[in-house]
Amino acid sequence: MKLKIIEYPNPLLKQKCAPVERVTTETRTLIDNMFETMYAANGVGLAAPQVGIKQRVLIIDVGQIVDGESRPHPIALVNPTFQSQEGKITWEEGCLSLPDLIVPVERSEKVVVNALDPDGKEIKILGEQLLAVALQHEIDHLDGIILVDRLSRLKRDMYRKKLEKHEPIEEHIEDPKQVPAGLRKPYIG
Numbered sequence: 001m002k003l004k005i006i007e008y009p010n011p012l013l014k015q016k017c018a019p020v021e022r023v024t025t026e027t028r029t030l031i032d033n034m035f036e037t038m039y040a041a042n043g044v045g046l047a048a049p050q051v052g053i054k055q056r057v058l059i060i061d062v063g064q065i066v067d068g069e070s071r072p073h074p075i076a077l078v079n080p081t082f083q084s085q086e087g088k089i090t091w092e093e094g095c096l097s098l099p100d101l102i103v104p105v106e107r108s109e110k111v112v113v114n115a116l117d118p119d120g121k122e123i124k125i126l127g128e129q130l131l132a133v134a135l136q137h138e139i140d141h142l143d144g145i146i147l148v149d150r151l152s153r154l155k156r157d158m159y160r161k162k163l164e165k166h167e168p169i170e171e172h173i174e175d176p177k178q179v180p181a182g183l184r185k186p187y188i189g
């Protein structure tokens, strides 16, 4: 079932989510519905608070290359926590809850995340580059942190006004050398 993606400035996006106490069939249904919602919106990540659920659940599909072809690679995590974060990378990010906003964000380049999978089993995910960006963007959502929090007050006000007028705003990285080659597509989650 496709769910409604809530958008800024809905206050639900600003709340810190509670850990899931037990992974159940209900959790798995939520995850299935989130995948359907994310794929329909052409996103590559989605966190439960974006569909109005205050639980530490996220999904990501940044794809993977198998035999030179791009294939789906769905990842669903419950109660994710960082075990380690290293390096720095800047990526242009967008958010399904923030229409028409693309903003460069500096993140860790490599992360290790511990979580439960949809069966409630403990798993460890190593994310580099785009997957690392995705994990950090979605875990931010679980803590009530969204991309507008990374804008200056002036730019945030501009964004709000543009939203009211339905005008897109884009920010570009001033120094393109900060972004590794071949990775120019914004991350949208």
Ligand SMILES: [Zn+2]
Residues within 6 Å of the ligand: 094, 095, 096, 097, 137, 141, 188, 189
């Ligand atoms: Zn987002």
